[in-house]
Structure formats: C-alpha cells, structure tokens
Amino acid sequence: AQTVTQSQPEMSVQxxxxxxxxxxxxxxxxxxxxxxxxxxxxxQMILVIRQEAYKQQNATENRFSVNFQKAAKSFSLKISDSQxxxxxxxxxxxxxxxxxxxxxxxRLTVKP
Amino acid sequence: xxxxxQTPRHLVMGMTNKKSLKCEQHLGHNAMYxxxxxxxxPLELMFVYNFKEQTENNSVPSRFSPECPNSSHLFxxxxxxxxxxxxxxxxxxSHYEYNxxxxxxxxRLTVL
Numbered sequence: 576a577q578t579v580t581q582s583q584p585e586m587s588v589q590x591x592x593x594x595x596x597x598x599x600x601x602x603x604x605x606x607x608x609x610x611x612x613x614x615x616x617x618x619q620m621i622l623v624i625r626q627e628a629y630k631q632q633n634a635t636e637n638r639f640s641v642n643f644q645k646a647a648k649s650f651s652l653k654i655s656d657s658q659x660x661x662x663x664x665x666x667x668x669x670x671x672x673x674x675x676x677x678x679x680x681x682r683l684t685v686k687p
Numbered sequence: 688x689x690x691x692x693q694t695p696r697h698l699v700m701g702m703t704n705k706k707s708l709k710c711e712q713h714l715g716h717n718a719m720y721x722x723x724x725x726x727x728x729p730l731e732l733m734f735v736y737n738f739k740e741q742t743e744n745n746s747v748p749s750r751f752s753p754e755c756p757n758s759s760h761l762f763x764x765x766x767x768x769x770x771x772x773x774x775x776x777x778x779x780x781s782h783y784e785y786n787x788x789x790x791x792x793x794x795r796l797t798v799l
Binding site for chain 2 (some may be wrong): 584619621622675679
C-alpha cells in the first residue's frame with residue numbers, strides 16, 4: 576500500500592530564515608504526482624506546490640521549493656525567508672489517479 | 688461565491704439523528720471528493736466522484752452516504768453516527784484526474 580510519512584510532527588523557524596519539511600512515500604508506481612498543502616489555523620487547505628514524478632527538475636513557487644529524490648522516494652519542502660503567515664499545518668500528499676494519500680502533517684511555527 | 692464552499696461549518700448531532708453536509712464548487716471542475724480529517728491522523732479519502740459517477744469508496748461505513756446530483760454539488764448524508772465519527776469533513780474538487788485539488792473550509796462535526 577502507498578503510504579506517506581512526515582517524520583516531523585512539529586517544526587519551528589525564525590522569521591526570515593529557511594526551514595525544510597521532510598516527506599517520504601512508498602509506491603511501486605513510476606508515474607504519479609506529489610503535493611504540499613498548507614492548512615492555516617482557519618482550516619482552509621490550499622496548495623503550496625506540486626511535482627510531477629516524470630519531471631527531474633524540482634518545482635519552485637516563489638519562496639517555496641522542493642527537493643524531489645525519486646529513487647529515494649523523498650519529497651521535502653523548503654521555505655525560504657519565512658514569514659509569520661507561513662505558520663500552518665503542512666501536508667505532503669501523493670496522488671495516482673484516484674489513489675490520494677496524505678501524510679499526518681507537520682505543524683510549522685514561525686517565531687518573530 | 689468562488690472556490691469550494693461547504694455548509695454547515697459546524698454541526699452537532701446525536702447518534703440517532705439524520706443530517707446532511709453540502710459541498711458546492713464554483714470552479715468548473717469535474718471531480719469531487721469527501722475527506723475525513725481527525726486530529727493527529729492523515730486525511731482519509733472517503734469518496735470520489737468523476738463526472739457525477741462514484742469511482743472510489745474507501746471502505747466507508749454505510750452510515751455515510753454520498754450523493755452527487757451534478758458536477759457542482761456533493762452531499763454527504765449522515766445517519767446513526769458514532770462518537771468516533773466526530774471530525775472535520777473536507778470537500779475538494781479538481782479538474783482532471785492528475786491535477787491538484789481545491790479544498791473547502793470543512794464542516795466540523797460533533798457526534799454526541
């Protein structure tokens with residue numbers, strides 16, 4: 576079965592600094608999608624970044640970037656220049672057709 | 688309204704009650720999903736509808752009954768629930784199978 580593991584239940588970062596959130600997954604497939612979602616305290620889940628498994632280039636969205644290691648089945652999220660608004664739960668997710676699996680989440684605290 | 692909306696935002700019900708959760712998406716998507724989010728657990732995919740047809744039912748108890756009358760609306764009918772069913776129920780939609788999902792704000796359900 577495909578599983579998604581986030582080994583850091585909580586992380587903390589100083590404002591303006593960089594933090595990396597870890598995610599590993601298990602799959603026997605070669606074609607799939609990976610996502611990072613953010614869920615602020617208001618609870619609306621929003622997409623942060625996505626990565627297609629067939630692409631070797633790591634996805635980047637402004638201050639957010641990923642380190643996708645397909646062979647290692649690792650998909651970490653790097654947040655640069657952290658801002659107070661980045662404080663939230665972050666979920667790593669795997670998707671192949673209707674098989675959608677999420678990690679348990681990492682709670683990120685940003686210290687001013 | 689834009690995006691994905693859910694009503695009600697909060698619901699308290701007894702174990703013998705019957706209630707329904709509603710989800711509406713205004714994004715022109717063709718797939719809709721129900722998730723259950725419990726504290727400190729990964730999101731659990733419950734149901735998937737593509738073009739109004741149910742394509743996924745992840746061993747969800749029959750006390751949860753989904754309905755998708757059209758590609759913009761999704762319901763989750765609840766009856767004879769158990770206290771362990773208390774959770775945040777999230778609705779999501781997407782355009783194509785491999786695209787990211789857009790989430791609603793959720794319904795916080797408490798079963799007494």
